[in-house]
Amino acid sequence: MSPAIFAATTIASRLTGVFxxxxxxxxxxxxxxxxxxxxxxxxxSLAALLVQSFYSFDDFSGLVVPQFTxxxxxxxxxxxxxxxxxxxxxxxxxxxxxxxxxAFPVAYYAARYARGRWKAVFYLGVMLPLWSSYxxxxxxxxxxxxxxxxxxxxxxxxxxxxLLNAALALPFVGGASLSSSYLxxxxxxxxxxxxxxxxxxxxxxERVPLGLLEASSDLGATARQTFWTVTLPLALPGVIAGxxxxxxxxxxxxxxxxxxGTSASFIGMAVYQLQGTAGNVxxxxxxxxxxxxxxxxxxxxxxxxxxxxxx
Amino acid sequence: MPFNASRGLKVAAAAGLAFLHLPIVLIFLxxxxxxxxxxxxxxxxxxxxxxxVAWARSDIWPPLILSLQVALFSTLIALILGTxxxxxxxxxxxxxxxxxxxxxxxxxxxxxxVTGIALRSAIPILHLDFSWxxxxxxxxxxxxxxxxxxxxxxxxxxSGAILEASADLGANAFQTFRYVLLPNxxxxxxAGGMLAFALSFDEVxxxxxxxxxxxxxxxxxxxxxxxxxxxxxRPVTNVVAIVVFATTFLPILAAYYLTRDTAQAxxxxx
Numbered sequence: 106m107s108p109a110i111f112a113a114t115t116i117a118s119r120l121t122g123v124f125x126x127x128x129x130x131x132x133x134x135x136x137x138x139x140x141x142x143x144x145x146x147x148x149x150s151l152a153a154l155l156v157q158s159f160y161s162f163d164d165f166s167g168l169v170v171p172q173f174t175x176x177x178x179x180x181x182x183x184x185x186x187x188x189x190x191x192x193x194x195x196x197x198x199x200x201x202x203x204x205x206x207x208a209f210p211v212a213y214y215a216a217r218y219a220r221g222r223w224k225a226v227f228y229l230g231v232m233l234p235l236w237s238s239y240x241x242x243x244x245x246x247x248x249x250x251x252x253x254x255x256x257x258x259x260x261x262x263x264x265x266x267x268l269l270n271a272a273l274a275l276p277f278v279g280g281a282s283l284s285s286s287y288l289x290x291x292x293x294x295x296x297x298x299x300x301x302x303x304x305x306x307x308x309x310x311e312r313v314p315l316g317l318l319e320a321s322s323d324l325g326a327t328a329r330q331t332f333w334t335v336t337l338p339l340a341l342p343g344v345i346a347g348x349x350x351x352x353x354x355x356x357x358x359x360x361x362x363x364x365x366g367t368s369a370s371f372i373g374m375a376v377y378q379l380q381g382t383a384g385n386v387x388x389x390x391x392x393x394x395x396x397x398x399x400x401x402x403x404x405x406x407x408x409x410x411x412x413x414x415x416x
Numbered sequence: 417m418p419f420n421a422s423r424g425l426k427v428a429a430a431a432g433l434a435f436l437h438l439p440i441v442l443i444f445l446x447x448x449x450x451x452x453x454x455x456x457x458x459x460x461x462x463x464x465x466x467x468x469v470a471w472a473r474s475d476i477w478p479p480l481i482l483s484l485q486v487a488l489f490s491t492l493i494a495l496i497l498g499t500x501x502x503x504x505x506x507x508x509x510x511x512x513x514x515x516x517x518x519x520x521x522x523x524x525x526x527x528x529x530v531t532g533i534a535l536r537s538a539i540p541i542l543h544l545d546f547s548w549x550x551x552x553x554x555x556x557x558x559x560x561x562x563x564x565x566x567x568x569x570x571x572x573x574x575s576g577a578i579l580e581a582s583a584d585l586g587a588n589a590f591q592t593f594r595y596v597l598l599p600n601x602x603x604x605x606x607a608g609g610m611l612a613f614a615l616s617f618d619e620v621x622x623x624x625x626x627x628x629x630x631x632x633x634x635x636x637x638x639x640x641x642x643x644x645x646x647x648x649x650r651p652v653t654n655v656v657a658i659v660v661f662a663t664t665f666l667p668i669l670a671a672y673y674l675t676r677d678t679a680q681a682x683x684x685x686x
Contacts, residue, residue, distance in 0.1 A: 121588035131589075135504040136516075139497040139560065143519050147557050150534035157537045207435070210428030218421045227433070229672065234436040236611070236668045238618040240640045241657045245439035247644060248446055251455040255442065258457045299436060357527015360621060364644050373529040377624070386537050393533045397526060 158390035169386055177387045181395075186375070190395055193372040196287075197355040200294040201348045204302040207295065208347065212306035231307075235300035243361055246293045250283035250365060257282075280367060290366035294355050301350035309343020310336070345412035352403060356396040372396060440661065447654035455650070470655040476639065480659070483636040486548055487616040490555035494612045495605060497556070498563025503597075505564075506571035523558040531558065532625030539626065546628035551635065554626040555619060559612035566608030566675065567601055574600055607674040610667035618664050636660060 124131040161174045180186065215227035234242070249255050260269040272288060273279045280286025313336055321331040359373025370378070372392055379389035421429075447466055449459035470476060501520060505513065523531055535554050544550060578600075582592040620637035627633040634642075640660070643653040 115588070117590045118588040121583075121590075124589050125583075129510075132504055132510060135500045139501045139520075140516075142493075142497055143523075143557070143560070146535075146538075146553055147523055147531075148519070150531075150538035153538035153541055154530075154534040207432055210425055211432035214421055214425055214429035218425075229669075230433045230436065232672065233665065233668060234440070236614060236664060237440065238637075238657070238660045238664050240618070240620055240637050240644070241443060241661050242439065244640070244644055244653065244657055245443050248442050248455045248457075249439060253454050253456045255457040296435065296439065299432075303432075353525070353527055357529040358621070359529055360641065373527070373621075376529050376533050380533060380536055380625075386533075389533055390537055393530050397530055400526065 154390045157386050158394050160387040162385040162387045177391045181391045189370045189375050197352045200355045201351045203295050204299050204351045208302040212303045216307045216310035231300045231303045242297050250289045252282040284365050290362050293361050293365050298351040298354050302347035305346035306343045309340045313339045342411040345407050345410050353400050443657050452649050466651040466655050470652045479634050479636040479639040483617050486551050487613045489552045490559050490616040491609050491613045493556035494559035494563045495609050498560045499567050502564050502567035520561050520564050528621035532622040536625040548633050550626045554622045555616040562612045563608035566604045570604035603674045607671035610671045614664040614667045
């Protein structure tokens with residue numbers, strides 16, 4: 106065999122040759138560490154979670170019985186637990202709808218009218234709250250919604266106490282103060298997840314071709330008609346993409362209802378409390394399977410609606 | 417299409433932005449109040465003493481240092497793993513590519529409580545003790561996607577031709593990585609790393625599941641959560657909140673400026 110023109114002298118250049126001849130080897134070497142990490146730590150954990158949800162918990166000994174059974178899921182279907190699931194779903198739905206309504210003007214203005222400097226202001230103005238500390242944001246609302254806090258002060262300064270009191274007197278959602286009512290929990294959820302709704306919405310509105318809007322007005326549609334029949338349907342995938350976040354995040358949160366709201370339980374709180382003091386990991390795991398299932402259904406529907414292209 | 421926004425739209429957009437920012441301003445204001453037992457508004461008086469009080473409180477320093485340590489290690493692991501995945505994904509198409517991109521996103525796509533309870537139920541099976549290392553396990557897992565998103569966006573814009581040019585000029589794979597790929601990826605990785613750091617430094621939901629019960633695994637967000645549930649000197653919590661806010665705010669701002677040309681790809685994907 107004749108020597109190569111450029112002899113591969115060092116290990117590095119020899120390896121380079123090997124990688125060139127066998128690209129799959131390089132791919133395997135690149136992927137092995139992350140696959141090991143995600144596969145073992147993350148997928149392994151999810152599998153452990155699923156397995157544990159089929160175990161049961163002995164109330165007398167306080168121990169997990171590692172035998173396959175469906176009794177844990179039967180317990181999950183008890184009226185008390187079903188009402189927790191229903192409450193969480195209703196909250197997630199309400200938060201998603203409200204965030205969409207509050208987010209739309211911001212996203213619409215940022216996408217259609219903001220230019221140059223203002224574009225950057227809107228972009229950072231949404232991005233910074235999105236990334237800034239979750240706990241700090243929740244804490245801010247503890248200050249705001251407290252009975253002695255700024256909302257009560259502002260209401261009495263503007264003589265709108267009656268409005269605040271009427272809202273608090275509402276059945277079911279009201280309470281002694283905003284910080285101890287469903288209304289308060291709802292406001293904080295909307296605040297914390299709002300940026301997640303604005304961004305995909307803005308991206309979707311930006312993608313609506315201007316030519317279609319011009320065509321619509323050339324054909325005699327009023328601005329209102331153009332909005333309802335052209336802009337909104339075309340921006341809908343963005344709205345659905347945003348709703349994936351607001352819905353999923355509300356389903357799994359347990360800090361916000363714990364700090365602001367009634368003491369009524371949500372799925373996240375149930376998971377946390379069951380695994381913590383009670384040590385009932387099987388029921389906690391079964392509870393955690395619920396948001397996974399709901400999100401799988403939600404994601405499938407969202408994919409059909411074309412929301413993934415808007416992400 | 418009208419070229420000027422209607423007044424109603426302007427007001428609603430401005431109100432939306434204000435709604436996002438005013439609460440943070442109040443956090444700053446309440447750090448200076450003289451009232452330590454309630455959230456009375458307007459504050460009865462203003463003082464700067466709480467900054468000195470917070471500085472002297474011995475229960476704040478260990479959580480702060482732990483949080484920095486956890487964020488640092490998680491970011492390092494996420495940087496390595498995230499870069500490796502993005503390099504593989506930027507190259508050839510291969511079987512399971514779509515599943516892999518789903519797997520990377522899953523830790524932040526599923527609610528934090530799911531990731532948390534999953535790790536919580538797996539850690540005892542692996543016979544690991546809950547400690548700061550188990551916190552890092554969880555944080556690194558959901559930080560990978562942040563680095564990955566930034567790196568893969570940059571790699572997509574990078575022409576494959578410069579890698580071929582490098583090989584034609586006689587560079588071996590490692591030299592190409594060191595002198596061609598890395599300098600091009602540099603700012604994207606820096607931005608991704610800073611965002612991952614901010615995310616880890618601030619994370620509380622997964623942390624409450626993966627941290628032990630002892631004081632040795634109490635991160636700053638867990639300290640804050642305790643103060644929210646059982647408040648002591650409330651303005652001190654505000655001072656800490658400002659520190660947490662600044663520690664996450666500055667890296668985010670830096671990441672934005674580093675990747676401004678591809679900004680949509682960088683900070684837009686939490």
